[in-house]
Amino acid sequence: MTEPSATASVEVAVDPATAFEIFTEEIDLWWVRGPINFFDAARATAMQIEPGVGGRILEVYAPPDDVLELGRITDWAPGVLFAYRSSVDDTEIRIDFEAYDGGTRVSVVQSLVPGGEKAFYFWPNVIHWLPAWVERRDHASRTPRELDRLAIALYYKDPAAAARWLHTVFGLDSWDKIPAEGTDPSWIELQVGTRAILLFKLTEKRTVQLDHSVWVYVDDLDVHFAHSQENGAKILSDIHQHGYRCYEAEDLEGHRWTFAQARPTMA
Structure with a gap:
């Protein structure tokens, strides 16, 4: 409901x-x-x-x-x-x-x-x-801040608790705020410079060995997808749209990679 x-x-x-x-x-x-x-x-x-x-x-x-x-x-x-x-x-x-x-x-x-x-x-x-x-804003550039093309996705049983720990122990910051206890945001983005660290909830679909993944932004997602298929990558999900447009694949040792379409404004 x-x-x-x-x-x-x-x-x-x-x-x-x-x-x-x-x-x-x-x-x-x-x-x-x-x-x-x-x-x-x-x-x-x-x-x-x-x-x-x-x-x-x-x-x-x-x-x-x-x-x-x-x-x-x-x-x-x-x-x-x-x-x-x-x-x-x-x-x-x-x-x-x-x-x-x-x-x-x-x-x-x-x-x-x-x-x-x-x-x-x-x-x-x-x-x-x-x-x-x-x-x-008084001393910032008036050019919108763009992120790098490489992002890391981290999967935890309790992403909010993980965000607080990573902030307190490792000093990782957030684009907006570190979630307080008792909150359960739909997504959490931490930052290292202009790189994003995405925190998602660990589900039964992911094993402990594959609970972290790398996100890479490419110029032409369709061309990249075809190249990965032709060269033997194990495709976990075809190209799909959910806010971002992406597909997922495994490398030779089973590590998960997400390739997403870069925005026109991404350097």
Whole structure:
């Protein structure tokens, strides 16, 4: 059964009007370009919010007129709130900006509409990227930060506990925040420089020997897939789309590799 709503909030050290402006006008700068942070990561080049009622929330592809509409704005009050009806699932999203302790509390509520069945509750994960950008925006580059083409996927029985341990013991940081005890995020991304470490839940489908894997981003996934097949790689999954476009294969000693389509913006 789909849960009826998901909520989250963060605090930022700017006034509500500035927080609203940063959230809406600079979304392409604070949105983390991680491996699984778009509906079509292979083609995404930017995120965009068109201001005002009737404006669109967009995932932008190349060329610029190629977009995925994520939603249409239904309420727009700069410095106070904006809301939109999702175009990709059956939810409504409201983001409030409230003066709080010298700054602003930004709260998001993503709710299933009456009679709705499909909900992608991604906002509770995403909103935590905002404070990190607010803290560094005065001295940061205005070019969106892109990740390297190599990522490591780690599989744990308790990914949230593993993230806390890796942060405390090894000093690994996060794009947004280290999950607190009692939380179970849908995905966790840690970072080493501009490289991503993806934490997933270990399931019965994976053995202890294959609980870690490498992700590599390539220019042309179809060509790479054909080359791997022709040269004897054991294909574990054909090319498929789930936010990112990828396939999985094993090497000669049974280690798992995930090859994903690089975005146009990836160096």
